[in-house]
Amino acid sequence: MSRGPAALVSRAIDWPFEALQRALGAARMPYVFVAPNLLVFGIFVAAPMILNVWYAVTGGTQLMPGDRPFVGAANFAELLDCTNHFVVATCKQDRFWRAVGNTAWFVVFQVVGLVLISLVTALILNRRMPWRGFFRAVFFYPVLLSPVVVALIWKWILQPDGVLNAVVVANGGTRIPFLLDPSWAFIWTIVVSIWAHMGFYTLILLAGLQAIPSDLYEAAEMDGTAHVRVFWRITMPLLMPNMMVVLVLALIRAVQSFDEIFVLTGGGPGTATQYIVQFIYETAFANQTHILGLAAAASMLVGGVLLVLTLLQLAASAQAKRSEAKR
Amino acid sequence: MANLSLRGIVREFGPLRVIHGIDLDVAQGEFVVFVGPSGCGKSTLLRMIAGLDRPDGGDVLIDGVRVNERRAAERGLAMVFQSYALYPHMTVRQNLAFGLENQRMAQAEIDRRIGDAARMLQIEHLLQRKPGQLSGGQRQRVAIGRTVTREPGIFLFDEPLSNLDAELRVQMRVELSALHKRLKATMIYVTHDQTEAMTMADRIVVLRGGRVEQAGSPLELYNRPANKFVAGFIGSPRMNFLDAVTREGRNVVVDDMPPLAVPAAAETSDGEPVTLGVRPEHLGFVETAGLPGTVDIVEQMGGESYVYVTLANGARLTVRRPGQTALSTGDAVRICIEGAAHLFSRAEGEPAIAPRVRA
Incomplete structure (x- = not known):
């Protein structure tokens, strides 16, 4: 391995990943690399989207999803309700x-x-x-x-x-x-x-x-x-x-x-x-x-x-x- | 049909002069080919004739009338572009009709012209297709068809065959020549390919660095090149060049090798340094005398053979022999001149002692 600060940095980054790869096996490593992005996407995009569907079919003013009563399509009906x-x-x-x-x-x-x-x-x-x-x-x-x-x-x-x-x-x-x-x-x-x-x-x-x-x-x-x-x-x-x-x-x-x-x-x-x-x-x-x-x-x-x-x-x-x- | 004259045409791009005062006359019905290496100004010259570019000096005359200020469409010309420049979103028929519609031509006349051109170029079955659905050769025909329907005074071609494969190029060459004979039209054709120039032209104009090096019939250029550049550019394989010195009025000597008999040398003074130019087909092999060398590679084409030889002084020559040859790599040979030889002045390079041909 070469010397110099760049080599030092790359070795410092390398060892945790090498340890991880030894523990998980090379085949699972791609998931490790995708995980951070997936986590962000999951928390800020996917989960809210799914939650949104639940909120849309429940009523009341409670924030916690479990506390909200199911109302079916009532919210849609109210939005579309015109004489x-x-x-x-x-x-x-x-x-x-x-x-x-x-x-x-x-x-x-x-x-x-x-x-x-x-x-x-x-x-x-x-x-x-x-x-x-x-x-x-x-x-x-x-x-x-x-x-x-x-x-x-x-x-x-x-x-x-x-x-x-x-x-x-x-x-x-x-x-x-x-x-x-x-x-x-x-x-x-x-x-x-x-x-x-x-x-x-x-x-x-x-x-x-x-x-x-x-x-x-x-x-x-x-x-x-x-x-x-x-x-x-x-x-x-x-x-x-x-x-x-x-x-x-x-x-x-x-x-x-x-x-x-x-x-x-x-x-x-x-x-x-x-x-x-x-x-x-x-x-x-x-x-x-x-x-x-x-x-x-x-x-x-x-x-x-x-x-x-x-x-x-x-x-x-x-x-x-x-x-x-x-x- | 129209004739064309160029008078002292100059073109500059910023501080760079790319065309240095070109004079040229193209007669009615003539097929003239501008040929030269890339950057020689041949396309620029064509574009100035077309009206797509303006000269910085000199005049373009069509049928004796100065057309410098006339727009391209008003010059009565039509052009085939290297890329064909077919409108990709229009059918072949629409492509052919587009220019005619611009002239507000009657529909019946448009139909007649498209019908005639399509029949002549055998593209009738393609009229409803779009350019993207055509092969290279078919697009080429459509591009030519578009110029034919315009019935122009002069046809302009800008390297039209360079995007075709070798076989199709030969075929289109023949067809273009036939088209010229049939329409008896004035045609100006730009190419960097000397074979196209030799096979199609009534007259070839060899350009280099924005100047006319020589203009003449294909055989004139082949037999009597005005200088070393033309000699090297026209003819395939290329002419061989050797540095030599004239000797005793009849011979030239290449380094310390035995003298070669070159009658043209009679017109030179003794001991003059020259460049000897001999075409591959004008070299032969002898038993004694001649220039000694070794065969590098032999290309057997069947009908003829190319023998590549390195001389004792390291110079390389190409020898073209009819039929097949028994020579092979490593053979020792002696080379003599069996046809025309040309002598060019070595100082300043080109402007020759005058091209000389052995009778």
Whole structure:
């Protein structure tokens, strides 16, 4: 064996594993290496998921699973209980339905905006231009920020005496309650969420654009193809697999939106920006009575929706891989 | 059909000049091949003709009209790319129709042209398939078909056969020549493969370092190479080169070996250092005199034989003999010249004393 500090360290790490292997046999060693990760996954993902199912079919406000009375589908029934499903106010859990409605609108606007803006940004960043590397980094930078930091930055911009209002006032306008007016607050949750995440999707689309051989564009040029036609007939069809991945990923993450919006608006004003994950969080942990069963049932419903979207995403990336292979 | 003229074409990439003022005329209906090693500027030149790249100096003229500022599509050209550049998401038919639709051509005319091209290239049964479902040779045909439907004044080919296997390459070579005869079209073809150049060209343009080394018919280049580079590039196996000194007006001497009779040496002064160039097929074996050497390896092709010889001074030669040979590794041989020999000036390398051929 060689000398030196590295050798010393490696010997120090080696002996417990060697002892373990002597005790267990080489065939069982892989389990030893997988165990730490499995433990974390088990405690923080698998066990809560199973527990969640139990909470969803039990009632009361007790925390310990053994103390909770079995109620069957009563929690689901309560969530879905409306005299008129088209009027939120007639629902027993109107806050749930409001959150569902808010989330639905949020998802539609956020995803469409996100995909379009990411696409345009990727198209621009794919062109030959000065400082291209710098701009690529700039657009990706927000993705690296913690959601809380994102929210605090924007709060600082949007609050009544914030930066944006300073600009408005300086230009002779009156202050706008960006986060206190329901419509404005809704719009800003979408804008902030797009700003925070677009770098990631831009990156995926940029990768897709760069995978399109430049020969095809030259062939199109020789063919005398107008720019618009090149975009619709060549760029878009060849970018479609990446677009599908981006679309479905963006959908899933939009449904899950919570952290930066919770810090930015707290769901307000009123319930104007309360989305489904926040409803679940507050029902279970933040309200005075912790109605765990209802929250668990709601999260199972959301989980069902996400499952469908995830399957779509898997199918989309499988298709992307296939067409990549064909190219 | 169109003719093409290049006048003093210059192209620079930043501080690097890659094309140094090229002048060239391509006549209507001519099949011209640009050949040269990688980096010689042949593809850059083709791209400037196509309009995919702009020269930094000089003019491109098509049918006598300066087209420097014209976009690629307005030059009346069509190009086959090395990668074929077929649109992968379109069927073969859509690929063929795409450029014609851009011109807002009537559907009946598009159908007629696609039908004609598909019949000529035998791809009728592939029209509904996508490029991913085709073999390399089939894609090649479709790429050619796409240019044929455009009915261009000049066809441009950028190393179109380099992605095909050897057998298919030979077959496509023959078909391209046939296509040229049939369409009587002007064609400009870029390749690094001298065999493709020799077999297809009416005229070969040998490029190196962004300059034209020589332009002429295949046999002109083979028989009368303008310099050592062309001599070494054209012909396969490659021409043999030996450092030698002229002697007594008729001979050259390679190191201390017996003198070789090279009539071309008559035009040189005595004692001039030269590079002697002899093609493998112009070397033979003799009993006495000649250059002594040892056989390294013998390749028996059946119809002909390649004998690789190391001379007494360490230089290596390739000798190509018709038929089969009884020689084998280790045999002592003596080598003489049995055909054309070329003398190139050794100073400065290439620009020869003038290529000389023994009559």
